[in-house]
Amino acid sequence: MADYATKPLDGIRVADLTMMWAGPYAAKLLADYGADVVKIEAPKQWDNIRTLFPPDQITEQWFNSGAYFQEFSRNKRGLSLDLKQPRGKELLGRLIAQSDVVIENYRTEVMDSLGLTEEWLRAQRPDLVIVSMAGFGKTGPESLSMGYGPIIEQMSGLASLSGYGDGIPFKSGISYGDPIAGIAAAAAAVTGLIRRHRTGQGMTVDLSQREIVTSLIGEAFALWSMNQRLQPHLGNRHEWMAPHNAYPCRGEDQWVAISVANDAQWAGLVAAMDDPAWAADEASADQASRWAHRDDLDERIAAWTQARTKEDVFAACRAHDVPCGPVWNSTDLLADEQLNARGYYEPIKDPDHAAWMTHGWVWRWTNSGPCILAAAPNFGQHTREILTELLGVDESELPALAQAGIIADAPVDPPIVSVL
Amino acid sequence: MAGVRVIDLSQGISGPYAAKWLAGLGADVIKLEPPAGDVSRAAGPWPNAEPHPETSGLYLYLNTNKRSLTCNLDTSDGRAIAGQLCAAADIVIESNPAGYLDERGLGYDWLRQAKPAAVMVSVTPFGQTGPYAHLPSTEITLYALSGQMGVTGDPNREPLKNGGSQPSYQAGLHAFAATQTAYLGALRHGLGTHLDISAQETFASMLEYFASYTAQNGEEYRARMGNMVSAVWGIYPCLDGYAGMCILPRNYDRMAAATGIPELQQPPFNDPHQRLEHDDTLQAILYGWFAGKTRKQLHAAALEFGFPGGYVATVEDLVASDQNAHRDFLQHDDHPLAGPLDFPAHLWRAEHGWDRGRAPLLGQHNHEILVGELGYDPDDLARLRELDAI
The missing domain is CATH 3.40.50.10540 (Crotonobetainyl-coa:carnitine coa-transferase; domain 1)
Structure with a gap:
């Protein structure tokens, strides 16, 4: 009998061929919600995310310990398998026969070149849900373009909307295209499972990472198609709200965002600032005049914020119901009152560090149990258990598989290179 | 559904x-x-x-x-x-x-x-x-x-x-x-x-390693990096707008070959262990390379040589894009009150199709x-x- 502790994806198995960020983020969501996600890496073709931003100290287990890798691969099992060797591919076939979903984020042509065509995958399991998430999709003249998240953001149109107002477009601080595509790929996998549940048929998903990010700027398409106008860079300003900006606070590189949408919020901000005389001026009488005088108001407000910490400004604004947000850095974010009150962070333990806190449930739901049940697997950690318990390999064959380089318990020659 | x-x-x-x-x-x-x-x-x-x-x-x-x-x-x-x-x-x-x-x-x-x-x-x-x-x-x-x-x-x-x-x-x-x-x-x-x-x-x-690195190692990793995470991971002005690249160590040689600049195909630039120490020089060289090309030329080079590169596309570009047309990504509607509308029409392509009402x-x-x-x-x-x- 199901109860609220039953996870929606309990009993679903995912063969995870993804690397780097977008794909692993998708598979992480599936794992968090109950799927048995088997992360597959070849001894010589391991997930590059292990070598990006490695941990602060290079240890024997450094390739298993990076924060990046840990965050994206928790709750998964690790299987090492060289898919370029026939025996490796045959074992993958046996895994797929017992999987519900295969997910991959290679460049368009890679799966075919490995012989892992749709036809071959379906031969292993006819009602499989196959999710491909190449940067630009499987078809079309740009389908062979290589795209990491920052390129996806540029090609999607989003970067063209961001900027201080001097004409220079800006990228997001993160590789924005990656997680955004990852969320959609998780949705696609689940949509395929819904379809299979209802019709008995599998599904093949051709997801373009760029299209997902483009779907997040719909109103800019409306502006263009209606009026042939491109959305201008507004910096931290707003089309009609004022004040609306990031203001400097006490300390080095400390900022607070404040925005005022109506007269009541303006009255609140004035009260938060202890009723300065200038606020009685006509320039701030109503929304339209505040917007017209936004430069002056910003200067006055900055003078007030500058003398205070961002936390003090936040507290004063909160007390008067003014939309305000301190610009949290990562240390601040870990201490955020709301996130901690909601139990957002959960401990995770990698081989080289004391337990540290990372986000748990991204989609909070009626189940109140912990989200993180296991740290990211060490390279190939579950190879033996998966091969012998699931794929019918005899224990005695394992040394020969290791000898042939089909399986391994450490990646072969990962370079210790931080890209930055 | x-x-x-x-x-x-x-x-x-x-x-x-x-x-x-x-x-x-x-x-x-x-x-x-x-x-x-x-x-x-x-x-x-x-x-x-x-x-x-x-x-x-x-x-x-x-x-x-x-x-x-x-x-x-x-x-x-x-x-x-x-x-x-x-x-x-x-x-x-x-x-x-x-x-x-x-x-x-x-x-x-x-x-x-x-x-x-x-x-x-x-x-x-x-x-x-x-x-x-x-x-x-x-x-x-x-x-x-x-x-x-x-x-x-x-x-x-x-x-x-x-x-x-x-x-x-x-x-x-x-x-x-x-x-x-x-x-x-x-x-x-x-x-x-x-x-x-x-x-x-x-x-x-979705904060990348920022929060996790801090939690794991007890220190801020780094703050804002603007458009230049490094010389080979950034957005540059070009002839008709802006274009960018995002090069990991394994992509570098193809990018260097695409520029045709001999200097970039030699040490220190082609050595991932030395490259960062010469980031400013590399950036200056790449500014020059980007400045002489259009966005489409740069993207074509990325496609031809196989490295992660693209350009800052505007909505106008996306409406005119061959790739979007090929994948039937946009839906067009002549709305009786709002006039012509072109919108993203799907999240992915699959057997089920998407309604376009x-x-x-x-x-x-x-x-x-x-x-x-x-x-x-x-x-x-x-x-x-x-x-x-x-």
Whole structure:
């Protein structure tokens, strides 16, 4: 009998061929919600995310310990398998026969070149849900373009909307295209499972990472198609709200965002600032005049914020119901009152560090149990258990598989290179 | 999702975006709007910048394929209609302030009694619980509180909010994925759930290594890096705009070959262990290379040589894009009131296809739903209208 502790994806198995960020983020969501996600890496073709931003100290287990890798691969099992060797591919076939979903984020042509065509995958399991998430999709003249998240953001149109107002477009601080595509790929996998549940048929998903990010700027398409106008860079300003900006606070590189949408919020901000005389001026009488005088108001407000910490400004604004947000850095974010009150962070333990806190449930739901049940697997950690318990390999064959380089318990020659 | 009934009680961006794609997948999505209409009807953009509730571009994009029923939850008749619809629904999506539906007898505690297999999705800035649950917010304050703003923008200037309404949109995409996951769970296990989606939490979960590195190693990793994470990971001005590259060590040689600059194919630049020490020099060389080429030339070089490179595409570029045309990514509509509209039309390509219907007029389906499906007498409609219930 199901109860609220039953996870929606309990009993679903995912063969995870993804690397780097977008794909692993998708598979992480599936794992968090109950799927048995088997992360597959070849001894010589391991997930590059292990070598990006490695941990602060290079240890024997450094390739298993990076924060990046840990965050994206928790709750998964690790299987090492060289898919370029026939025996490796045959074992993958046996895994797929017992999987519900295969997910991959290679460049368009890679799966075919490995012989892992749709036809071959379906031969292993006819009602499989196959999710491909190449940067630009499987078809079309740009389908062979290589795209990491920052390129996806540029090609999607989003970067063209961001900027201080001097004409220079800006990228997001993160590789924005990656997680955004990852969320959609998780949705696609689940949509395929819904379809299979209802019709008995599998599904093949051709997801373009760029299209997902483009779907997040719909109103800019409306502006263009209606009026042939491109959305201008507004910096931290707003089309009609004022004040609306990031203001400097006490300390080095400390900022607070404040925005005022109506007269009541303006009255609140004035009260938060202890009723300065200038606020009685006509320039701030109503929304339209505040917007017209936004430069002056910003200067006055900055003078007030500058003398205070961002936390003090936040507290004063909160007390008067003014939309305000301190610009949290990562240390601040870990201490955020709301996130901690909601139990957002959960401990995770990698081989080289004391337990540290990372986000748990991204989609909070009626189940109140912990989200993180296991740290990211060490390279190939579950190879033996998966091969012998699931794929019918005899224990005695394992040394020969290791000898042939089909399986391994450490990646072969990962370079210790931080890209930055 | 044909045959699946969704009641969309949400307004603005997040909830409507999630429900839009359910509708695109064939679900019957009934959007309950307050008699004054969804707030996005007042958001624009409008043709010739003339405000009109039926021509707001934001509304028209976010509500495709839905049916619209006006319903005032502050009246008892309105609550009765909403209750009747929700109790028969598979999925209810809402974005009201925490406690709002409970106060009106329509919260999850009621829904789980009425239909245990129903999925309720609440998507709000900070979630249903906690000290910020009722904190007022806008896109920029959410951007700040999620940690995303601190890492975006020029390191020598104030942090920068990125374009559009990303905090709301990304929460909407999360809400869509969460809804599908929970609905699958309900199909498989016979039990629904209440999803409590917080835009702050979903955005904070996408901070790359920033938060995790700090938690693991006890120190800030680095703050804003602007457009130049490094010389080979950045955005450069070019002849007709801006273009960029994002080169990991394994991509470098192909990029260097594409430039045809011999210097870049030799040490120190082609050695990943030395490259960063000469980043400024490398940046200067690349500024020169980009400056002499158009965006399309640079993208063609990336394609030909096989390295991750692209350009800053505008919406105009995307509407004209061969790639988008090939994949039939945009839907065109000649809207009777708003004129021509080109919108993204799908999230992915698959066997099921996506519906491409228009967003509804305010209350367009009142008669169809109330009289045709809920059994109201046509005469009731006038009374309900008079009571401001619909």
